[in-house]
Amino acid sequence: xxxxxxxxxxxxxxxxxxxxxxxxxxxxxxxxxxxxxxxxxxxxxxxxxxxxxxxxxxxxxxxxxxxxxxxxxxxxxxxxxxxxxxxxxxxxxxxxxxxxxxxxxxxxxxxxxx
Amino acid sequence: xxxxxxxxxxxxxxxxxxxxxxxxxxxxxxxxxxxxxxxxxxxxxxxxxxxxxxxxxxxxxxxxxxxxxxxxxxxxxxxxxxxxxxxxxxxxxxxxxxxxxxxxxxxxxxxxxx
DNA sequence: TATTCCGGTTACCAATAGGTAACCACAAAA
DNA sequence: TTTTGTGGTTACCTATTGGTAACCGGAATA
Numbered sequence: 001x002x003x004x005x006x007x008x009x010x011x012x013x014x015x016x017x018x019x020x021x022x023x024x025x026x027x028x029x030x031x032x033x034x035x036x037x038x039x040x041x042x043x044x045x046x047x048x049x050x051x052x053x054x055x056x057x058x059x060x061x062x063x064x065x066x067x068x069x070x071x072x073x074x075x076x077x078x079x080x081x082x083x084x085x086x087x088x089x090x091x092x093x094x095x096x097x098x099x100x101x102x103x104x105x106x107x108x109x110x111x112x113x114x
Numbered sequence: 115x116x117x118x119x120x121x122x123x124x125x126x127x128x129x130x131x132x133x134x135x136x137x138x139x140x141x142x143x144x145x146x147x148x149x150x151x152x153x154x155x156x157x158x159x160x161x162x163x164x165x166x167x168x169x170x171x172x173x174x175x176x177x178x179x180x181x182x183x184x185x186x187x188x189x190x191x192x193x194x195x196x197x198x199x200x201x202x203x204x205x206x207x208x209x210x211x212x213x214x215x216x217x218x219x220x221x222x223x224x225x226x227x228x
Numbered sequence: 229t230a231t232t233c234c235g236g237t238t239a240c241c242a243a244t245a246g247g248t249a250a251c252c253a254c255a256a257a258a
Numbered sequence: 259t260t261t262t263g264t265g266g267t268t269a270c271c272t273a274t275t276g277g278t279a280a281c282c283g284g285a286a287t288a
Contacts, residue, residue, distance in 0.1 A: 001274090001275075003137055005161075005162055006137065009161070012212055012215045012216050012219065013140075013141075013144055013208065013211065013212040013215065014141060015215060015219065016211050016212065016214065016215035016219075017137055017140050017141060017211075018137070019215075020211075021135070021136070021137045021140060022135070022136070022137065023117055023120060023131055023132070023135045023136065026127075026131050026135060027127075027128065027131060030127055038234085038235090039234075039235055039236075040233095040234065040235075043235090047119075047123070048119055050276070050277055050278080051235080051236070051237095052236090052237085052238090052276075052277075052278090053275085053276060053277085055235080055236060055237080056276095065218070065220060071235090074234095074285095075233090075234090075283080075284050075285045075286085076232085076233040076234040076235080076283090076284080076285080076286090077233090077234050077235055077236080077283090078234075078235085079234080079235060079236085085218075086218040089214055089217070089218060090214060092210075093207060093210050093211055093214060094127065096206075096207050096210070097127065097130050097131075097134075097207055098126055098127040098130065100130070100203055100204060100207060101126045101127065101129060101130035101133075102126050103203070104179070104199075104200040104203060105126065105129065105130075106179060115244090115245070115246095152264085152265090153264080153265055153266075154263090154264065154265075157265090164246070164247055164248080165265080165266070165267095166246075166247075166248090166266095166267085166268090167245085167246060167247085169265085169266065169267080170245095170246095185265090188255095188264090189253080189254050189255045189256085189263095189264085190253090190254075190255075190256090190262085190263045190264040190265080191253090191254095191263095191264050191265050191266080192264070192265085193264080193265060193266085
């Protein structure tokens with residue numbers, strides 16, 4: 001899910017896209033925001049994601065230093081995820097994407113719903 | 115290559131990711147920048163992309179209003195692509211991703227190459 | 229005793245993305 | 259006559275992504 005050729009590019013922008021340039025990671029980071037959140041919550045909040053994919057994405061985000069994983073040795077297990085400094089620094093970028101979309105998106109939605 | 119479920123979300127951020135959240139589109143937009151550029155140049159400049167994928171991505175970017183396509187009725191054909199206002203407005207976001215990566219990326223590159 | 233909770237993992241299968249190579253038009257140049 | 263240049267398209271095949279459902283531990287609860 002990470003593109004190795006992109007990650008090994010000598011262009012820093014291409015490397016960034018190789019790391020976070022897929023559809024799930026920005027969504028996950030955006031949902032996390034500044035809070036600490038559990039695996040099950042992410043699974044419940046993010047539409048259409050499967051546990052398998054969520055697990056994989058979280059693992060990669062952790063490997064790339066965007067988030068931190070805290071596993072509490074309890075029964076049943078409890079695991080919390082939290083954005084790292086690097087991950088938090090990415091939030092304003094997501095915010096600007098949101099604003100960009102709101103400004104330029106051509107609305108294809110019906111004006112009203114019955 | 116566009117995720118329809120994302121594009122039909124009621125969350126503007128999710129829709130944005132559904133539109134530009136794949137690995138090729140940010141790369142293409144970044145390469146285009148403010149200039150007007152021909153298909154063959156994009157094909158030559160962007161590493162590892164195939165003409166088929168480049169064609170598809172350009173078509174989607176045009177449909178989503180990020181770029182404009184100018185086909186000159188010449189033989190041999192000449193086609194130029196240029197970012198629209200919406201596409202140009204996306205450039206600063208890509209720039210901030212670049213800066214974010216430079217600041218936080220953990221270098222796994224060797225310090226020197228023999 | 230069976231079930232629930234939680235955060236996964238695994239095996240298996242289906243859908244999608246993406247690559248390759250051939251082909252196209254048509255005019256100009258060799 | 260053949261080749262070149264340009265921006266694709268197409269058929270075909272493979273690689274990757276992603277989904278589903280079952281399973282796990284181990285204590286608490288019913």
